[in-house]
Amino acid sequence: MPNLFDCNITENIRLTNSVYSIAVDCESIAAESAPGQFLHIKCGDRVLLRRPISICNVSGGVLRIVFEVKGEGTKWLSLQQTGDVLSILGPLGNGFTFLKGNVIVVGGGIGSPPMLYAAERAKENAAVTAILGFRSADDVILKDNFESVCDEFHLMTDDGSAGERGSVILPLENLLKNGEYDAVLSCGPHKMQEAVAKLAAEFNVPCQVSLEERMGCGVGACLVCVCATMPDGTMKMSRVCADGPVYDAREVFF
Amino acid sequence: MADLKINFAGVELKNPIVTASGTFGFGREYGEYYDLSKLGGICVKGLTAKPREGNLPPRIAETPGGMLNSVGLQNPGIDAFITDELPFLREFDTVIIANISGNTVEEYAEMAEKLSGGNADIIEVNVSCPNVKAGGMAFGTSTEGVTAVTKAVREKTKTPVMVKLSPNVTDIASIAKAAEDAGADALSLINTLLGMRIDIQTRKPILNNNVGGLSGPAVFPVAVRMVWQAALQVKIPILGMGGVESGSDAVEMMLAGASLVGVGTACFHNPYAPLDIIVQVEQYLDKKGIGSAKELTGKVEPV
Numbered sequence: 001m002p003n004l005f006d007c008n009i010t011e012n013i014r015l016t017n018s019v020y021s022i023a024v025d026c027e028s029i030a031a032e033s034a035p036g037q038f039l040h041i042k043c044g045d046r047v048l049l050r051r052p053i054s055i056c057n058v059s060g061g062v063l064r065i066v067f068e069v070k071g072e073g074t075k076w077l078s079l080q081q082t083g084d085v086l087s088i089l090g091p092l093g094n095g096f097t098f099l100k101g102n103v104i105v106v107g108g109g110i111g112s113p114p115m116l117y118a119a120e121r122a123k124e125n126a127a128v129t130a131i132l133g134f135r136s137a138d139d140v141i142l143k144d145n146f147e148s149v150c151d152e153f154h155l156m157t158d159d160g161s162a163g164e165r166g167s168v169i170l171p172l173e174n175l176l177k178n179g180e181y182d183a184v185l186s187c188g189p190h191k192m193q194e195a196v197a198k199l200a201a202e203f204n205v206p207c208q209v210s211l212e213e214r215m216g217c218g219v220g221a222c223l224v225c226v227c228a229t230m231p232d233g234t235m236k237m238s239r240v241c242a243d244g245p246v247y248d249a250r251e252v253f254f
Numbered sequence: 255m256a257d258l259k260i261n262f263a264g265v266e267l268k269n270p271i272v273t274a275s276g277t278f279g280f281g282r283e284y285g286e287y288y289d290l291s292k293l294g295g296i297c298v299k300g301l302t303a304k305p306r307e308g309n310l311p312p313r314i315a316e317t318p319g320g321m322l323n324s325v326g327l328q329n330p331g332i333d334a335f336i337t338d339e340l341p342f343l344r345e346f347d348t349v350i351i352a353n354i355s356g357n358t359v360e361e362y363a364e365m366a367e368k369l370s371g372g373n374a375d376i377i378e379v380n381v382s383c384p385n386v387k388a389g390g391m392a393f394g395t396s397t398e399g400v401t402a403v404t405k406a407v408r409e410k411t412k413t414p415v416m417v418k419l420s421p422n423v424t425d426i427a428s429i430a431k432a433a434e435d436a437g438a439d440a441l442s443l444i445n446t447l448l449g450m451r452i453d454i455q456t457r458k459p460i461l462n463n464n465v466g467g468l469s470g471p472a473v474f475p476v477a478v479r480m481v482w483q484a485a486l487q488v489k490i491p492i493l494g495m496g497g498v499e500s501g502s503d504a505v506e507m508m509l510a511g512a513s514l515v516g517v518g519t520a521c522f523h524n525p526y527a528p529l530d531i532i533v534q535v536e537q538y539l540d541k542k543g544i545g546s547a548k549e550l551t552g553k554v555e556p557v
Contacts, residue, residue, distance in 0.1 A: 001286065004525065042523060048470050049316055050523050089525065214312045214460075216321065217522040219286075221279040223299070223325045224314035237307045237328055242283065 002092050002219075005029060009084045010062060015141045018069045019110065020078045022086075027061035029090050035117035036095030036187075036210050036246040039065060040218035042087035043073035050089060051077065052215045052241065054187070056113035056142075057120060066113035066141060092218050093245045096208050100125045101182025104175060105150075106168050106196050107132045108188020109139065114210060116142055118185050119149045126182070127151045131171050133192070137162035169195050176203040186210065190254065197249035207249035213240040228253040256539030257546040258532070260294065262491050262513050263414040263439040265375050267294040267349050270547050271504065271532045274495050274518030275300055275353035275378060275418070276325065277469075280339040281346070287525045292532070294514065295349035297442075298335065300380050302354075303361045305331035309385060315451040315460035320470030320497070321519060322449045324463035326385040327355055332365050336373050353378040353418070355386070356403070359393075363406040370411040377413050379403060379438075382420030382445035384467045394420040394445075397432035404436035416440035416493060421447050421473075421480055430484035441484060442493035442516065444477045470519040471497040478510045485511020485552055499527070501534020508550035 007024040015021050029039070033055050040050040051073045056066040069078050080086065096118050103122040107115035112132050122128045129152040134140050136159045147153050154171040155163025164170070168188070175181065176199060184200040186193055187210035200207035216222040220242025229238040229251045238244065238251075258269035273284075275297035281290050290296065308328030315322040330338065332354070343350050352374035356362035362379060369377050381394030381403050393399035400417065407415050417433040419426065421444035430441055446467025451460045459465070477496025485492055494512025497519065498504055504515040520527035539547060 003287065047316060048319060048321060048519070048523060214314045216314050216323070217277075217283070217525075219283045219525065221283040222277055222314075222323070222522060223279075223308065223328050224311070224323055226308070226311050226313065226328070228310075235307070 002032070002090050003028065004087065004089050006085050007088050009080055009082050009086060011082060012080060015066065016139055019066060019141055020069070021056070021064060021066045022077070022080065023062050023064045024086055024088065025062055026088065029088065030058045030061045030063050033058050033063065033091040034095035035121045036114055037091040037093050038245065039063070039088050039090035040092055041077065044076040046076065047073040049216060050218060052092070052218055054114035054210070055091065055117055057117045068110040089218060093241055094243070096185050096246050098122055098125065099183060102127045102129070102180060103183045103185060104129045104131065104172065104181055106172060106184065106186040106188065108168060108192040109134055111188030111210070112142055114187050115185065116145050116149065119146060122185070123149055129175060130154070131156065131168045133157070133168040133188070134162070135159070168192060169199060172196060172199055176200070176205060181205050183208070194254035197252065197254065200249060208246050209249045209252060210246045211240050211244050211252070215241055217241070256536055256544060258536060260513055260548055262493070263376065263416065265349055265414055267514065269294040269532050270508065270514045270535065271528050272297055272351065272493060272514050272516050273521065273528055274516035275380070277518035277521055280335070281343055284521065284525055288529060289346070291347040292529055293348045295351050295375070296343065297351040297353050297378055297516065298339070298343070299329050300327045300353045300355050300383060301329050301332045301335050301365065302327055303332060303356065303365055305329065305334065310462040312460060312462055313466070315466065317449065317451060317468060317470070318472060320468050320472035322451060322461060322466035322468050323446070324385045324461045324466035326463065327383060332368055336368065340373060349375045351376040351378050351416070353380050355380040355383050359402050359406045362403050363410045366407040366415070367410040370413050374413055376440070377407065377411060377415050378442055379407050379415060379417045380445070382418050384420070384422065384446055384448045384465070385463060391420050391422060394429070395423050397428055400429055400432045401436045404433050404438050408437035414439040416442050418445055419443040419484070420445050421476060421496070426480045427483050427487040430488050434488040434490050438490060440491045440493065441488065442495065443484060444473065444480050444496040447473055447476065469497065471499050473497045474503060478506060481507060481512050482510040482554065498531070501531050501538055504531050504535050505538050505550060508547070509552070509554040511552045513548065513551045
């Protein structure tokens, strides 16, 4: 059961100019977490709403989140230190579904962190290939983590300053053309996810996407974080926090 | 231990704290966190005659001390509520308040009829939703609109009728009086205040609906003022809401004239907010040596 916990910060590391990695101690959440799930974090008294941040990975009773400073809430979060306490509601949402077989995980920018957790879990039963995309070398995060977990790793940047130049779609298309894959799991910008889903559908490979939307309660009560889906032939507004954030890509209207 | 029980328009509640419509779904989500029987009552998500998918996202924008929403009454429709949601809610020992919104006066009447005979303990008539094009707030911003809807609902049901008022009016007292005169058993206020945020990079409004309803602590003083003004004008009891975050806020709302207090947006950052507030109200009463919560209602001493 998800619940509300006060969690001690055990580490706060700055990864890039605007991206931070915070580890918190919470055995209760860690024991129940699954890749693709998120934590709803209170970010001080100056912002009202909690901030939903996906779990980057879990090690024992320690959860790690990797997030970008985008506004006042995440700015506050980035300033918290080891020993400070965070109010966390979690774990929330539905994670990725894992089956045996060859898996490709795709991460775009700040959508990459939850894909590390997904890669680690997929690796228990499968060969895992990771494709990460960033704007430039300065934005690259978690490269070493993905390299050590995955059987194959592709790094892409928009300007070619690290890895190959171009989007994650280039290596994804090559892999799907030339190899046998059983699942594509993805998280990143909306347009990237749309392209990933389209490509996976072309090659008839099941694809799951983790979506993002401005969120309120985080538990499915307030109906603000919806996306359009078609689970059974009729369009419905699905709650990203409670019905997602991970969806079968075929159900999503991009 | 103070007595928290409140008799509201003939309905007995175990305490004065009620969850506000649109913030608590049909109870299932927060029911995972605690026993819903601890609540005085639950106002369910706004119901319409037919199912509605609501507005396109983004539907939320954070604001200083609050948030805008433009959900647009997404709900499964009143029939699905009665068959699929009500049996679950009736498993709990709490008062069920069904919130209804119509596109026309006739729709309000039709829904009130469906809720009669025990399908709701109280019917909350929403004439104040700012996020729908037809009906909604259009009825709640004139005395004529409020009168027409209240009368139509009153004729169709013996269940207590509570009219939920909009704060987007110049004279809340006259609107409150119109509802009372038309046969309302109670009032609830305030619904959200119409607001807007704009992204200065893209020059686009943050909400897909352009505008939305403001809730949260930012609206609390407006709510207290309007409850006070309405309470001075009417004899029927009031469910006061708008930005209540704590037991002291709830006490303040009651002193202004509310018999019951709604908790809404506070749940979004603290799922346990309604339960915390019940405890805090009880502590206040005990500390002050006040025997019963109902003694607080309207006890403000204006200068």
